[in-house]
Amino acid sequence: MSVDRAPGLSVRLKLTLSYAGFLMLAGTLVLAAGLVFYLYFMPDGWLDTTGNFWINRSVLLRAFAPFMAWVLAFLLIFGLLGGWLLAGRMLAPLTRITEATRTAADGSLSHRIRLPGRRDEFRELADVFDTMLARLEAHVAEQQRFAANASHELRTPLAIIQTLLDVARNDPDRDTGELLALLHAVNTRAINLTEALLVLSRADQRSFAREEVDLSLLAEEATETLLPLAEKHGITLETSGDMASAFGSPALLLQLTTNLVHNAIVHNLPEQGIVWVTTSAHPESAVLTVENTGEKLTPHAVSTLVEPFQRGTQRIRTDHAGVGLGLAIVKSITRAHAGTLTLTPRPAGGLCVTVRLPTQ
Numbered sequence: 001m002s003v004d005r006a007p008g009l010s011v012r013l014k015l016t017l018s019y020a021g022f023l024m025l026a027g028t029l030v031l032a033a034g035l036v037f038y039l040y041f042m043p044d045g046w047l048d049t050t051g052n053f054w055i056n057r058s059v060l061l062r063a064f065a066p067f068m069a070w071v072l073a074f075l076l077i078f079g080l081l082g083g084w085l086l087a088g089r090m091l092a093p094l095t096r097i098t099e100a101t102r103t104a105a106d107g108s109l110s111h112r113i114r115l116p117g118r119r120d121e122f123r124e125l126a127d128v129f130d131t132m133l134a135r136l137e138a139h140v141a142e143q144q145r146f147a148a149n150a151s152h153e154l155r156t157p158l159a160i161i162q163t164l165l166d167v168a169r170n171d172p173d174r175d176t177g178e179l180l181a182l183l184h185a186v187n188t189r190a191i192n193l194t195e196a197l198l199v200l201s202r203a204d205q206r207s208f209a210r211e212e213v214d215l216s217l218l219a220e221e222a223t224e225t226l227l228p229l230a231e232k233h234g235i236t237l238e239t240s241g242d243m244a245s246a247f248g249s250p251a252l253l254l255q256l257t258t259n260l261v262h263n264a265i266v267h268n269l270p271e272q273g274i275v276w277v278t279t280s281a282h283p284e285s286a287v288l289t290v291e292n293t294g295e296k297l298t299p300h301a302v303s304t305l306v307e308p309f310q311r312g313t314q315r316i317r318t319d320h321a322g323v324g325l326g327l328a329i330v331k332s333i334t335r336a337h338a339g340t341l342t343l344t345p346r347p348a349g350g351l352c353v354t355v356r357l358p359t360q
Helices: 011-041 057-105 121-170 176-205 215-232 250-266 299-303 326-336
Strands: 045-047 053-056 211-214 235-241 245-248 273-281 285-292 340-345 351-358
Touching: 011 057, 057 121, 121 176, 211 215, 211 250, 215 235, 215 250, 215 273, 215 285, 235 250, 245 250, 245 285, 245 351, 250 273, 250 285, 250 326, 250 351, 299 340, 326 340, 326 351
Parallel strands: 235 273
Antiparallel strands: 045 053, 211 245, 273 285, 285 351, 340 351
């Protein structure tokens, strides 16, 4: 939103007038001090060799006044010209920063100032602005990519529902039980996706109250909730660790823990897989670690898992495939709690996810 302001003097002109005014003031004080010095120590008149007075204070004043006027006029011109040049030189970096800001305001976030020279206030401001632009550009690109993926993911179940309805309308004699089952499954997927998007939006906005939360209790609750799923697919859940207190939203942190455990169950070996959930307390942080067996992963593949709608290629639990937002939600919740999320491929196969949250 642009602000309607009345026109005023430029900063360069203000600095020029300030320089010239200060120079005039300093010159006036110096000349006045010299004049006062001479007038104070000068007798009322000086005698020449014949005994006649040839100079006195009034003569000195009449002689000094035009000299002082010429000096002040010179200082005024010199101060204006010099101040204008100095102000222009000093404000040149600010001009580049202003142009870059105007370019960014027009929608171009790829422009960078890259102000050369040694560090000072202007260059520090330019560096901070470049960093802000880089983060903003990455955030906008991520949001655009997320919006495109979300639109695609939501479009798919809606298109399937439309197809099923067209089939039911064109074939009234078709068994409605099968169509209703398909409609229920597709509608459930759309609801799950919408709920996941709402959780992700809530975490991104950080609109939640904070309180002390024990991660070890959340780990136990998440594993108990997902124990039937693990037993169904032959996955062993092992929970251990100490009490680890962090400050945040209990609901969101439970969502984070549940997503990690669910992801570890879904991405695991076809049989005899293991998931380890551990918690630990440190002086300034609480740590939650979830490891699982599974196929070997490359560092590049691991780095893409936290992107929205990225699904692992080795997923074997297709009946609980989710909506591709599990680790993206974990990343967003961790970031909203000022924590750090680390994903590391295990040498023997599988994934190790570490969430480190501040204790206050």
